[in-house]
Amino acid sequence: MLVIWALLLSTAVISLGLSRWSLAFVSFATLALSLVPPLLAARWSLTLPLPFLMFTTLFFFASIFLGEAFDFYERLWWWDIALHGLSAIGFGLTGFLFVFMLFEGDRLAAPPSAIAFISFCVAMTVGAIWEIFEFTMDLSFGLNMQKSGLNDTMGDLIVDAFGGLIASLTGYYYLRSNAAGLLGRGLGQFIEMNQRLYRKYKHRMKK
Numbered sequence: 001m002l003v004i005w006a007l008l009l010s011t012a013v014i015s016l017g018l019s020r021w022s023l024a025f026v027s028f029a030t031l032a033l034s035l036v037p038p039l040l041a042a043r044w045s046l047t048l049p050l051p052f053l054m055f056t057t058l059f060f061f062a063s064i065f066l067g068e069a070f071d072f073y074e075r076l077w078w079w080d081i082a083l084h085g086l087s088a089i090g091f092g093l094t095g096f097l098f099v100f101m102l103f104e105g106d107r108l109a110a111p112p113s114a115i116a117f118i119s120f121c122v123a124m125t126v127g128a129i130w131e132i133f134e135f136t137m138d139l140s141f142g143l144n145m146q147k148s149g150l151n152d153t154m155g156d157l158i159v160d161a162f163g164g165l166i167a168s169l170t171g172y173y174y175l176r177s178n179a180a181g182l183l184g185r186g187l188g189q190f191i192e193m194n195q196r197l198y199r200k201y202k203h204r205m206k207k
Helices: 002-017 021-043 050-069 079-102 112-141 150-177 181-193 199-206
Strands: none
Touching (some): 002 021, 002 050, 021 050, 050 079, 050 181, 079 112, 079 150, 079 181, 112 150, 150 181
16 A cells, blocks of 8 residues: 555656646545545544555556556456446445444344345445536536446446445345355454444354
């Protein structure tokens, strides 16, 4: 993470010196967004697992810096699809953690199917809001964020649905059997590191 942050900062400074304003803006924007998760975590007294911080940093780096500044979206046809899928999984898992927190980690009180459905809805909602943003930017400023228009939008939403489904199934099997593969271990790690938010989960673990 520190290497990526240093790379972004140095690129931004050099771009300013060379009057490459667009690259400087993209570099600063990527750096700022990648710092949002740890800053919010500090503000809300959360402990974020290292893999989560690495994922968010790499995601912003890949989507904004590589995607926009170096045109990876055009060079690699699968770039946009992969990032949409990963973001949907990430937001779906975040939705699961938030809803499970409302139950204080009580597995008996938290209905797995309902929480899985909410996790899916969170992923789809964020995906839909992003598509609205792309449409608004294209309409207002003459950009081309939607690329092929309706086909691009629907393709992105379909990928978001698959990503959200993966996240919701992960949460479902985590609640049912405490085993949901690599993503399930990530959920468990976050919960263990923030046990004050999942007090009933901690109580049951001690039993």
